[in-house]
Amino acid sequence: MSLPAFAELLERLVFTPGRNAKLALLRGWFQAQPDPDRGIGLAALTEELKFSAAKPAMVRELVAGRVDQVLLALSHDYVGDFAETVALIWPVREGVNAPPPTLAEVVEALETTPKAELPALIAGWLDTLDATGRFALIKLVTGGLRVGVSARLARVALAEWSGQPVADIEEIWHGIAPPYLPIFRWLEGQAERPDPLDTPVFRPLMLAHPLEDSDIAALEPAAWRAEWKWDGIRVQLVSGPGGRRLWSRGGEDVSGAFPEITAAMDFHGVLDGELLVVRDGVVAPFADLQQRLNRKTVGAKLQKDHPAGVRLYDLLFDGTEDLRALPFDERRLRLEAFVAREQPRRMDLSVQIAFASMPQLAEVRAGARAASIEGLMLKRGDSPYVAGRVKGLWWKWKRDPLSVDAVLMYAQRGHGKRSSFYSDYTFGLWRPDGQGGEELVPIGKAYSGYTDEELAWLDKWIRAHTTARFGPVREVEKELVLEVVFDAAQLSGRHKSGVALRFPRIERIRRDKPASEADRLDNLMSTIAAPPPAA
Amino acid sequence: MAIGAPHPETWLKVTPAGLYCEPGGFYVDPVRAVERAVISHGHADHARPGHGAVLGTAATLAIMAARMGAGRIGVPQALRYGEVLEIGGVRLWLAPAGHVLGSAQVCLEWRGSRAVVSGDYKRQRDPSCAPFLVTPCDVFVTEATFALPVFRHPSPEGEVAKLLRSVALFPERTHVVGCYALGKCQRLIMLLREAGWDRPIYLHGAQQKLCTLYEELGVKLGLLPGATVANKSEMVGGIVLAPPSAVQDRWARRLSDPVVVAASGWMRVRQRAKMGGVELPLVISDHADWDDLNRTIDEVGAPEVWVTHGRDDALVHAMAQRGIRGRALHLVGLGEEDEAEPAPDDAAVPA
Ligand SMILES: [Zn+2]
Ligand SMILES: [Zn+2]
8 A cells, every 4th residue: 555655645745834744744654654665755755766767758658548639638738737637637447456556566666677568567557546646656757756855854754753863863874775774673673773884974064053142242252263154055075985975964965966076075084164156266156056056967067157166164084083072173173184185176274264352253244245255153162073053162143134125016825824824025126117217126035034913914914905916926005115134135147136135034114114215226236245255 | 309309409598697498487597686596506606696486495495595594585485306396388306416405406398308407416425415316318408617537536535534644643733624615514524424523523603504504404413613712722633614715814823733624626636726725635526527427428318418617628529429419508607606616816804
């Protein structure tokens, strides 16, 4: 019964907006399913297991052989998605009483069946399934399973289900292949934790707490080290005889998207750093890095136009020597020696910023306006490298946000607990309309920052001032001014306004301000910083 | 059809007010107020106020009176299933349609030619009403709400089991099921009772009146406290039934961390469920699906089938391949209640 059960899990995950609910669904899956199916299902969800044996064209041919062409066309036109159309329209065959396949059977058969026999195999499976099961099977065999379950979320669910710390699971995760039998044996208390040996596994990163104003006074400058907090993505570089991997902060393997980085990892060790797009030593805005993300492979032109580099923060392993228990200052010396010795291409050291007092450091922080700098990192000189967010060891001290007074243009319903509220807001600024007047152009979308009271007030205002509806979206009268704060503004060719905001959120509702006095797009453009200084 | 009998199109006509039986002088499910109306069932798109005289099953008349007030339905005349009446030479009787309590097919015979107007119908089991009865005829007038081969409803028992699995998986949340007040709501309650759910089922105020009426008409539904007066904590781990427009709106804020559920044939298509913000779609419909529409057409054996409302293109195409003549009537005003295609956004409901 495992494919129908997997199909139901898949359907629920797709429709469930809440993280906690997703975790509950995954825990239920681990609890109820036998090996190896639960591990195969898990790998399929997180896309560690992907099939490409069957092409969509094969499915197209299969259904064309069984369904009237006119009815198929009308149905496809109505449903939109072809795989879903096939799943729904597939005619039931009288007299089929074979049980549906298990996930393990599907995986094994896909690997061993000659290409010519695949269509008959898949058609036979479709005959045993209901519509939900057929949809899951088609998505699975054509490699189109996109459910939005990250590997990180799956591991948190495993931790909650088993009671083992998520860091302990993450550390061995990549050393063991699907269906993860040794991991499940360990999590169920039937075996010791498996040893990944020298495979390039991910070690959970050390994270920082946001520094509040009230925390600053307690900081003794001599005990702390300061560095820039770069606006890229945190990565872990693992390289050794067992292979090379570039891991994201959440433990996703991003090696494939940055081949020039893995090619430069001619060392044996584990490093922590910030992945950035760097041109001639200058860090580009985050939007440039975004062009390189979420790609399994990457072409030569993209690598040339958006060259990646890593700014190194920390050294976790030097060869096989685990340095994580050492104080930060000692690890820093080892990192400097490591870089001097290995001289890795495309990598440089994160600069330490000297300071004598907190007010002096605050001035340095206020002076940084480059879009590629988010603020400062403060690390205690004696801090060991520990997984997760341990309070009092590392602080992130983001610079003060920028702000703009914008006009509310559209509102959309939220998800989960917020589904009855209009909680996602698209806002815009004024610009000349080319005919002597002015028009609003949307510059961003925010769905946080407000209090519960403000949300309730906004929801009511939106319902009372709706001018048009498009599905879950309402267009409103252009009357309400919102003060929106954001971390940086960047030029963007993909947005109608030509600008993209980083982390916009609603700071306050400006009921006192008429819409005509909201900001002009020009004002915002003029604040966008010139390229940041070389580090 | 007897040799020499008149073709039904000569005596059963499409008019702006709806289907009109000329020799009998009455309309079937007219969309505007008329002198004499025969009503297939109590959904608002079929049963409208202001007629001079109305004929239907006793349950349908009671539902109409409860919904619009006894004074607004016209002079009522109740007919039992199978009881035959002669009006102006037309023989008329009602046959169960399996759609909602009291729902009927209107069977008409004139000079040896017989037409059956299905109203809305389904063939799936429904413990809250009498099952559909096949009546052979010369012209079958069918609905076509789900007349595309992608609509094949799974067993409602399986869908209810899915709901109960979810209730067990999320004991700290409240499941709120969007369902129509007439028919779907009571069918769901009975399916839940059959599946062993004997705890109270909480009702939105809009569902209460018809549930009370069903009980009065002999359909046992169990304990149904009002959700509006119940306190939030009492409904945790429980099931609430509400109109589709309320489950996502301000009304639902009284529930704790609600799981939004919808029970409708449209839930078969993922984009539909997604657009409505539904977390648990259940495919439970009170209309015949594609297979049952075609099976019914074959079973009544009519050489000609008229399609009143819904999608006619696919059905007419499929019938043509079997030598059945299909005719789209394009009746306006039908398909606006129960499982009419959902609007892009529901209207705001008073809190
Ligand atoms: Zn109806
Ligand atoms: Zn109807």
